[in-house]
Amino acid sequence: MWMSELSARSGVPVATVKYYLREGLLPAGQATGATRAVYGEEHVRRLRLIRALVDVGGLRLAEVRRVVEAVDDETSSLHDVLGVAQAALTPDLPEPTAESRARVDALLRRLRWKVSDQSVNRVALARALDAMADAGDPLRADALEDYARTLLGLAEAEVPTIDTSSREVAVRQTVVRTVLVEPILLTLRRMAHEHVSQRSLSRRRR
Amino acid sequence: MWMSELSARSGVPVATVKYYLREGLLPAGQATGATRAVYGEEHVRRLRLIRALVDVGGLRLAEVRRVVEAVDDETSSLHDVLGVAQAALTPDLPEPTAESRARVDALLRRLRWKVSDQSVNRVALARALDAMADAGDPLRADALEDYARTLLGLAEAEVPTIDTSSREVAVRQTVVRTVLVEPILLTLRRMAHEHVSQRSLSRRRR
């Protein structure tokens, strides 16, 4: 298919497709002459992935680029791609305080979680704890541990459902599920808050 | 205190404080003449809240404004503020497909969750389900329901810990916890993925 059909099939304007090509988010089509190139299904899939990461995952294009590069890199293992995807998803953060870093380290030790010392997630969690304290409502240690146990339960249900029969499929599933399940979880939590809040109101009224 | 001290105490540059004043994110100080005004602790708190919402919650200033307006509105109930805060946090989304809307409605009916028909969360969840399908990895119905049950458990633990003795405190807690706990949950999930992935690797190697 030509670029105009690729644009129609993916819902991305032609000018934007050209921009993504320039930015290296989308591989070039197969040239059939100096002014023509054909694109395939993989280009449609890639465009849909990009739009999903941007629109729903809220990623910036520089982050999307890092993710698709990891996806395309045949030498990286599934575990590597998970790390790269997570690093790409984490914006640059200011240094957290030593106290919150220590809290994070202590939590992971107590739970016996194997998390790399270099993991961006350690910094991200420490910063998030700082932010709550700065906002005047620090998170209690027992609440943090409850959250951690709950999410371990989730992750244990999620990881085995990855289809590892093909690297290509496994990598795409890992990225999609890491990024696109997040808004689902957050929305379900907000709905649950609405529900519990509504329920307690009606109970109080009785 | 004057503006320069407010700036120093909150870590926000003077020029930015002026900008927030113009944008209505920060209430004006008490004028002590034509070219002087004094600010109080509530201005420091407000600035810290704004920075936390922007830096950690990832909100845009227009969204922050809607949140602080709801916080300042004395007539709105706690449940109202929850709704406004959630609406402010949800960016404008394209219409979801009828299928995913129906899935959301069916889920909420099956779980007997009381969620307003107008809630932005219904649209947000439907859109997120569409995004997964568009990306080629639709979410299974049983997985969605598992997520919902898990998050209901979380919410039931969270809501009763809100300090409802003062409206002011309750509202700030609600907003802070809605927004700032989200990155904590996402980071813990990613860490749990890292842990589970690492654990299954080492088990395979045995």
Add this chain to the structure above:
DNA sequence: AATATTGGAGAGTTGCACTATCCAAGCGAG
């Protein structure tokens, strides 16, 4: 042969979140 379309390159546009520059009014030291 005439017309339309395409891929590519570069410049231009939009929106957001600041940031810098002015300026008149006031306060404080000498």
Add this chain to the structure above:
DNA sequence: CTCGCTTGGATAGTGCAACTCTCCAATATT
């Protein structure tokens, strides 16, 4: 009292990200 510094407020400018527009020569299509 005067001189210089600081302050709050208004206005304009900056930097970045993500497009979007315009142009062009090479090709298809009719």
